[in-house]
Amino acid sequence: MGIVVQKFGGTSVADSECIKRVARKAIRCKEEGNQVVLVVSAMGRSTNQMIALAREISANPSPREMDMLLTTGEQVTISLMAMALEDMGHSAISFTGGQAGIVTDEFFGKGKIRSIDTKRMKEKLDQGNMLVVAGFQGITHEGELTTLGRGGSDTTAVALAAALDADVCEIYTDVDGVYTTDPRVVPNARKLEFISYDEMLEMASLGAAVLQPRSVEYAKQYDVKIHVRSSFNDSLGTIVREVSEMEKNVIVNGVAFDTRVAKITIAGVPDIPGVAMNIFNRLAKENINVDMIVQSNHKGDVNDISFTVSTSESKVALTVMEELNEVLKAQGISFDDTVSKISIVGAGMQSNPGVAASMFEALAEADVNIQMISTSEIKVSCIIAREEVQEAVKALHDKFELERK
Ligand code: ADP
Ligand code: ASP
Ligand code: MG
Numbered sequence: 001m002g003i004v005v006q007k008f009g010g011t012s013v014a015d016s017e018c019i020k021r022v023a024r025k026a027i028r029c030k031e032e033g034n035q036v037v038l039v040v041s042a043m044g045r046s047t048n049q050m051i052a053l054a055r056e057i058s059a060n061p062s063p064r065e066m067d068m069l070l071t072t073g074e075q076v077t078i079s080l081m082a083m084a085l086e087d088m089g090h091s092a093i094s095f096t097g098g099q100a101g102i103v104t105d106e107f108f109g110k111g112k113i114r115s116i117d118t119k120r121m122k123e124k125l126d127q128g129n130m131l132v133v134a135g136f137q138g139i140t141h142e143g144e145l146t147t148l149g150r151g152g153s154d155t156t157a158v159a160l161a162a163a164l165d166a167d168v169c170e171i172y173t174d175v176d177g178v179y180t181t182d183p184r185v186v187p188n189a190r191k192l193e194f195i196s197y198d199e200m201l202e203m204a205s206l207g208a209a210v211l212q213p214r215s216v217e218y219a220k221q222y223d224v225k226i227h228v229r230s231s232f233n234d235s236l237g238t239i240v241r242e243v244s245e246m247e248k249n250v251i252v253n254g255v256a257f258d259t260r261v262a263k264i265t266i267a268g269v270p271d272i273p274g275v276a277m278n279i280f281n282r283l284a285k286e287n288i289n290v291d292m293i294v295q296s297n298h299k300g301d302v303n304d305i306s307f308t309v310s311t312s313e314s315k316v317a318l319t320v321m322e323e324l325n326e327v328l329k330a331q332g333i334s335f336d337d338t339v340s341k342i343s344i345v346g347a348g349m350q351s352n353p354g355v356a357a358s359m360f361e362a363l364a365e366a367d368v369n370i371q372m373i374s375t376s377e378i379k380v381s382c383i384i385a386r387e388e389v390q391e392a393v394k395a396l397h398d399k400f401e402l403e404r405k
Contacts, residue, residue: 042073
């Protein structure tokens with residue numbers, strides 16, 4: 001008997017009807033002869049609502065108390081889902097992340113899974129139960145509750161699939177699969193039958209919310225097959241898996257964008273060794289992820305250094321830079337949280353010169369100004385004004401004819 005992990009996101013469990021629909025889907029999987037582990041998110045937009053509520057109470061709530069609050073969202077869903085399964089005649093048991101044996105490091109709000117003790121889950125599965133596990137959460141060795149970062153239920157699901165050696169990890173969501181870009185922005189975006197781990201990882205890291213990047217990292221590392229599909233119909237979705245070199249012939253596979261980006265510029269910093277080290281060491285010490293970095297050509301004996309961070313960390317990054325400036329003696333620090341990152345992704349890009357040029361051409365034709373550029377073997381990213389994102393995504397999708405196979 002195989003194990004199937006099925007993850008259902010917020011929209012899929014938004015109300016009691018949705019919860020019953022999900023329960024029926026999971027029961028069908030069990031009746032096909034599988035042991036089933038459900039991983040569920042908080043209902044609807046309740047995580048966002050709790051964040052807003054916390055902000056009404058405090059401008060700067062402590063990360064520990066935020067996690068204490070946010071973990072309750074998934075806990076509501078697991079109990080209701082287990083009740084629905086039992087009501088339909090199937091024995092089921094709900095587990096918080098900690099009860100499922102998920103141990104994380106101590107970073108509140110962005111915990112990383114350190115280990116999973118599957119003993120209790122296996123026992124309950126072998127007794128014939130369906131398991132319902134709270135996504136997005138774990139527990140530290142000290143017993144603190146942690147969350148895994150926004151969208152973290154995907155990571156819980158893939159990590160459980162790896163630990164339990166499941167046949168497949170099914171990610172049920174509100175779209176039919178992974179598309180060439182967000183189908184809500186470009187209506188003629190095309191559903192991909194399959195996508196490689198590397199391309200999916202790039203797409204997710206560059207803003208495609210359909211999977212949390214870490215879930216794809218785990219899937220690649222532990223060779224977990226992911227099937228992204230709709231919880232509202234039975235059609236096949238997108239398989240994320242290893243692909244052969246032969247299959248990596250598509251030059252550009254998708255367009256991703258991330259509107260949660262802020263840019264910080266340290267202007268007129270002395271052009272001497274050690275400045276970049278000081279800046280980025282300091283940010284690393286605060287556990288802030290820096291994305292793009294650009295150092296401009298020096299003017300006289302000073303440089304400008306710009307970098308981007310996630311908007312969720314931008315205020316802390318700015319404060320840290322202002323403190324550091326007492327040592328750096330830069331002429332000024334500027335902050336812009338009205339930017340976004342737009343990227344093209346494709347494994348075939350590395351052997352096809354001119355792809356970046358085509359991207360810049362499409363953006364120029366759409367009259368979109370590029371503020372920063374970064375490239376890797378399989379992606380090109382640009383920072384642009386946030387208000388131009390939708391137009392830019394459409395322009396790139398058209399330029400690379402992604403609606404056509
Ligand atoms: P869930 O609550 O099920 O985890 P999410 O909102 O986190 O759902 O992720 C699904 C959303 O991801 C879709 O509604 C879609 O708008 C967005 N999305 C962004 N890029 C893509 C893409 N390339 N393919 C499919 N969906 C995408
Ligand atoms: N509820 C969490 C969030 O909204 C985790 C998830 O849905 O994956 O980010
Ligand atoms: Mg999600």
